[in-house]
Amino acid sequence: MAGPPTTGPEAGDRLATPRFLVLCLASFGYFTALGSTWPVVPAFVEHELGGGGVAIGLSVGAFGFSAALLRPLIGPLGDRRGRRFLLLLGSVGVSTSLLLLVPATSVAMVVAARLVLGMGEAAFFIGISSAIQDLSPPDRRGEATSYFTVTLYTGLALGPALGEWLMDNGGPDRAFVVAAVLGVVPVLLAGAAPGRPLDPPDVPLFRWRLHPAAIRPGVMLFVGLLAYSGFLAFMALHAADVGIASSGTVFAAFAGLVVAVRLIGAKIPDRLGSLATTRLSMGFTAAGMLVLGLWTQPAGVYAGAMVMALGQCFLFPALFVLVVDRAPDAERSHAIGSFSVAFDLAIAVGGFLVGAVVALTDRPGGFLFCAAVAAGALALTGPVLGGVGAIARSEA
Numbered sequence: 443m444a445g446p447p448t449t450g451p452e453a454g455d456r457l458a459t460p461r462f463l464v465l466c467l468a469s470f471g472y473f474t475a476l477g478s479t480w481p482v483v484p485a486f487v488e489h490e491l492g493g494g495g496v497a498i499g500l501s502v503g504a505f506g507f508s509a510a511l512l513r514p515l516i517g518p519l520g521d522r523r524g525r526r527f528l529l530l531l532g533s534v535g536v537s538t539s540l541l542l543l544v545p546a547t548s549v550a551m552v553v554a555a556r557l558v559l560g561m562g563e564a565a566f567f568i569g570i571s572s573a574i575q576d577l578s579p580p581d582r583r584g585e586a587t588s589y590f591t592v593t594l595y596t597g598l599a600l601g602p603a604l605g606e607w608l609m610d611n612g613g614p615d616r617a618f619v620v621a622a623v624l625g626v627v628p629v630l631l632a633g634a635a636p637g638r639p640l641d642p643p644d645v646p647l648f649r650w651r652l653h654p655a656a657i658r659p660g661v662m663l664f665v666g667l668l669a670y671s672g673f674l675a676f677m678a679l680h681a682a683d684v685g686i687a688s689s690g691t692v693f694a695a696f697a698g699l700v701v702a703v704r705l706i707g708a709k710i711p712d713r714l715g716s717l718a719t720t721r722l723s724m725g726f727t728a729a730g731m732l733v734l735g736l737w738t739q740p741a742g743v744y745a746g747a748m749v750m751a752l753g754q755c756f757l758f759p760a761l762f763v764l765v766v767d768r769a770p771d772a773e774r775s776h777a778i779g780s781f782s783v784a785f786d787l788a789i790a791v792g793g794f795l796v797g798a799v800v801a802l803t804d805r806p807g808g809f810l811f812c813a814a815v816a817a818g819a820l821a822l823t824g825p826v827l828g829g830v831g832a833i834a835r836s837e838a
Contacts (some may be wrong), residue, residue: 455579457586462577464634468529469570469593471627475536476563477601478621480607481678481689483573486614487552488679497549502675504553505539506790510783514652516564517779519770524639528569528775529632535562537625542617560786566628567782571773573635575766576631576682584712587759588704595704599697602678603690639772655768656780659716659761662783662826665819666724666757669731669812671792673722673750680805686740694749699751704741704759711760721823727753730817735810746809753816758785795806
C-alpha cells in the first residue's frame with residue numbers, strides 16, 4: 443500500500459489532474475450503483491414484502507445507523523493506512539450488501555443488508571472525499587468539492603432510471619446484481635488515490651471520537667438533510683401516486699439541476715462563505731418541500747423537486763470545506779468521517795421520522811413536515827455556525 447503522502451495537491455495550483463479525474467470516475471461508478479437502488483428498495487419493501495411507511499423509511503435509512511457508528515473509527519484508519527485502503531474496503535462492502543438483498547424475504551433481512559451497506563458506504567465516502575481534498579490546491583477546495591459532488595449527483599441522476607428499468611424488465615434481483623457489479627468499479631480505479639502516508643499520525647485506531655472541527659458544521663448538515671432524507675425515501679412512491687410513469691425522470695431532473703448549478707457556480711461556496719451559502723440552501727429546501735406537500739399534481743412534483751434541488755446544490759460543499767479548512771491535514775480523514783456522521787444520522791433518523799409522519803397522515807403530509815424542519819434549520823444556521831462560517835474563503 444505504499445504511495446504518495448496523503449496531503450498536498452498533486453501539481454501546484456492545477457485542479458483537474460489525471461488522478462483527480464480518475465477518482466471522479468470512481469465516484470461516479472459508486473454513486474450510480476447506490477442511486478440505482480433508491481427506487482428499487484422502497485418498491486421491493488412495499489410490493490414484495492408488504493411493508494408500510496415505517497418499514498420503508500427504516501429500510502431506506504438503516505445504512506445510516508451503521509455508517510454513523512463506524513465513521514469515527516474508519517476515519518483514523520484512513521489517516522493511518524491511506525485513502526486507497528478505504529476505497530477498496532468500501533467498494534467490497536457495498537457490493538456485498540447489494541448482493542445480500544437478492545435472497546431477502548423479510549424487512550429484517552433488508553435492514554440487515556442495508557446495515558452492511560453502511561459499513562461500505564462509510565469507508566468509501568471517507569476515502570474518496572479525503573483523496574479529492576489531498577489532490578486539490580488549498581485555495582480551491584470548495585471548487586474541488588463542487589466538481590466531486592457533480593459525480594455524485596450525476597450518478598444519482600442516472601442510477602434511479604437504470605434501477606427502475608432493470609426492475610421493470612427483470613425484477614428487483616436483477617437491479618440489485620447490476621448495482622453490485624457497478625459497486626466494484628472503484629476497485630479498478632483505486633490506484634489513483636494516495637496510499638499509506640510516509641509519516642502516519644500516531645493516534646489510536648479504535649477510539650470512537652468526533653473530531654472537534656466537525657461538530658458545528660455537522661450539526662448544521664444533520665438538520666439540513668432531514669428533509670432530503672424524506673425526499674429520497676418517498677419521492678418514488680409519491681410520483682407513482684400522482685400519475686408519473688417513471689420516478690426516474692424526477693430524480694434525473696433533480697440531479698441534473700444540481701449538476702448544472704454546481705458546474706456553473708462551483709466557486710460560490712468559496713466566494714460567499716459557509717454561512718450565507720447554507721442559508722440559501724435551507725431556504726430553497728424548505729420552499730421545495732412545501733411545494734411538494736401542497737401541489738400534488740405531476741407538475742407540482744417536478745416543480746417541487748427542482749426548487750428542492752436548488753436547496754441541495756451547495757449545502758454539503760459549503761459545510762464540508764469548512765471542516766477541511768479547520769482540521770489538520772494529518773487528521774483529514776478523521777474530521778471528514780466525523781462530519782459525515784451527520785449525513786448518516788440524517789438519512790437514518792429522517793427516513794424513520796418522515797415514515798412515521800406518513801403513516802399518521804399521508805405522503806404530502808410527510809413532505810410538509812420536511813418543509814417545517816428545513817425552515818427550522820434556516821433559523822438555526824446563524825446561531826449554530828456563528829462566526830465560524832461567516833467569512834468567505836476568498837477573503838480569508
